[in-house]
Amino acid sequence: MSRRGTKLGIPQFLLVLLLGAATGCLGLRVSRVVVPPREVEGGAVQLECEYDLEGDELYSIKWYKDDREFFRFVPADSPPMQVFQLPGVTVDISRSSDRRVVLHRITLRSSGKYKCEVSAEAPAFDTDSGAGRLLVVHAPRSGPSISGVQHRYAIGGTVRVNCTAAPSVPAAHLTWLINGLEAEASFLIPYTTTTTTEGLHIATLGLHFTTAPSHFRYGVLRLRCVAMVAASYRRHKTVYARHGLPQPSSSCGLGRWCEGE
Numbered sequence: 646m647s648r649r650g651t652k653l654g655i656p657q658f659l660l661v662l663l664l665g666a667a668t669g670c671l672g673l674r675v676s677r678v679v680v681p682p683r684e685v686e687g688g689a690v691q692l693e694c695e696y697d698l699e700g701d702e703l704y705s706i707k708w709y710k711d712d713r714e715f716f717r718f719v720p721a722d723s724p725p726m727q728v729f730q731l732p733g734v735t736v737d738i739s740r741s742s743d744r745r746v747v748l749h750r751i752t753l754r755s756s757g758k759y760k761c762e763v764s765a766e767a768p769a770f771d772t773d774s775g776a777g778r779l780l781v782v783h784a785p786r787s788g789p790s791i792s793g794v795q796h797r798y799a800i801g802g803t804v805r806v807n808c809t810a811a812p813s814v815p816a817a818h819l820t821w822l823i824n825g826l827e828a829e830a831s832f833l834i835p836y837t838t839t840t841t842t843e844g845l846h847i848a849t850l851g852l853h854f855t856t857a858p859s860h861f862r863y864g865v866l867r868l869r870c871v872a873m874v875a876a877s878y879r880r881h882k883t884v885y886a887r888h889g890l891p892q893p894s895s896s897c898g899l900g901r902w903c904e905g906e
């Protein structure tokens with residue numbers, strides 16, 4: 646929007662004035678707010694706020710997390726920087742300034758919307774803001790686990806297994822592979838993700854199909870579950886079953902058929 650050096654008729658001028666009042670872009674404006682979309686738990690993040698005063702004088706920069714203020718920079722104050730305690734928000738004041746705020750030791754509670762609000766001194770009192778969302782990633786500590794596998798399946802037998810991801814944030818995206826090929830959608834049984842008291846998500850995906858001769862390569866069926874978290878953590882678990890008559894489940898108690906699990 647061009648605000649200067651253009652001749653405007655009265656109605657246009659009013660429109661620009663109204664737009665300016667609504668968006669705060671008549672004088673000072675926030676040109677860019679940088680909030681990393683994803684960061685791993687325990688790390689540090691740098692939040693950036695770029696602004697143009699456009700002739701105004703700076704009164705304050707305020708940072709909010711989910712609409713609660715945690716940082717204030719007022720050049721007229723001494724000291725100019727002030728920090729307010731919020732859960733999950735630990736400001737590294739030595740690395741912060743009017744243009745950026747560094748948070749260290751981020752936790753799952755650091756996830757949320759971060760807003761930078763810049764205000765001008767009197768007489769303008771212009772205010773503008775910009776925001777971005779941070780999602781703190783909790784990497785899975787181990788691979789997924791597979792349950793319900795039998796050692797042997799007959800042709801025409803039923804495979805009914807589950808893959809459960811290790812707790813993570815965001816929830817793992819699970820995929821089943823049968824002999825290296827992605828299982829068809831009709832074989833999948835999606836289950837609702839559960840959440841632990843610490844806020845970690847546990848995803849489960851079932852696999853259910855009837856075996857055909859093509860499922861056995863040299864008499865072996867290979868099932869693999871892949872867990873993907875935030876497109877950066879990939880873990881998998883593979884199990885093998887043989888072609889043959891399934892053993893009665895009571896045999897497991899004898900410790901003879903079920904060893905090696």
Ligand SMILES: *[C@@H]1O[C@H](CO)[C@@H](O)[C@H](O)[C@H]1NC(C)=O
Nearest residue numbers: 792793805806807836849851
């Ligand atoms: C798979 O998980 C679901 C949900 O937890 C459960 O109801 C079902 O019995 C499980 N099936 C197997 C084969 O483990």
